[in-house]
Amino acid sequence: MATVSMTVNGKAVTGDVEPRTLLVQFLRENLRLTGTHVGCDTSQCGACVIHLDGIAAKACTTLALQCEGASITTIEGLAEPDGKLHPMQEAFREHHGLQCGYCTPGMIMSALDIVRRNGNNLDEHTIRDQLDGNICRCTGYHNIVKAIEAGAKAMAK
């Protein structure tokens, strides 16, 4: 066993883990933050995307110990404390960017990374291209793309 400490959604956390514990296991099982999902466990689907020091990463392909001292943001860390949704979450709600919802946390965390890298004015081609690492089993891509375009704009306000 080893001890790992990091900041998750602004809070300092510490836990005992095995070296082989994945970040996604640490988040879900130690911290009970079950918003980060495991879709494939083979680094392909993007359901487990979180932000590691502000940058999107697949939590199923990252060891908890690699995040010692890091700052992690999960889907649970986006809304305001009073429950008001982040503009990107609101856009997914508004544009029906989810069906079963399984891929949604990863989609939203990836969407925010697309905005970080490409700004708030996104065209459809850029969004589709940049969603390469996120798979929606319900195939609701059309509305996901619309939601990201709108959410990115709303974030600029």
Next chain:
Amino acid sequence: MYNFTFHRPTTVRQAAGLLARNPDGKLLAGGHSLLPVMKQRLAQPSALVDLSLVEGMTGVELKGRSVVIGAMTRHADVAKSDVLKEVMPGLAAVPGSVGDPQVRNRGTIGGSIANNDPNADYPAACLGLGATIITNKRRIAADDFFQGMYTTALEDGEIIVKVSFPIAKKAAYEKFKHPASGFALVGVFVSKRGSDIRVAVTGAGSEGVFRVPTFEEALKKRFTAKSIEGMTIPATGMNSDIHASPEYRAHLVSVLTKRALNKANA
């Protein structure tokens, strides 16, 4: 995943020392090749030596007539490097074509080259530019470095510290992406630096990345797609799997080489 001990050195020396003390240990860079393989239990290192805190292993720098890239530089950071886009956009396009954004945010050039996946992109760029792989022990020419699928000239305990690419006036990469995995079904890197002409192919060969001497010879007269019009390479030695036959891969080599030449001349 089998268990292991985990180490985070801050210098190359410490990392080398940890590898020496853990002969069954492995280096961990971005983890985007190694961790998936460990999950499948196809690798079971007794120790992981994480390079992410080691100083001086990241960055893209202009050094004389070369571009030097630290081994721990992530694909996304190489792709967006202004220096590189200015002097050799053809090389900057290589990490930009790897996998998906999240993979590019974590994966590193050193990990990609050390891994030498037969469908990886960076090996084509290294061989296609005649790069030098600089380790904690020596300098290795790309022509000597890649020695077949997942096999390199690296010795036990040897650590890639940086990679030096000579700046070629003309250089381009053309990749036929496997639609599901994003890896190169076939990828071709071409370059011209004075009289040094290189055509390097990834994805196609059953022994990993290779050069095409017949094309290189034909391009000596003129570095244009026309010079290799009608030329083909034999299908023997090409990979065969459910994704593509050896004949199809050989065909793609000619097509992609021409496209890369057009890109390099554009």
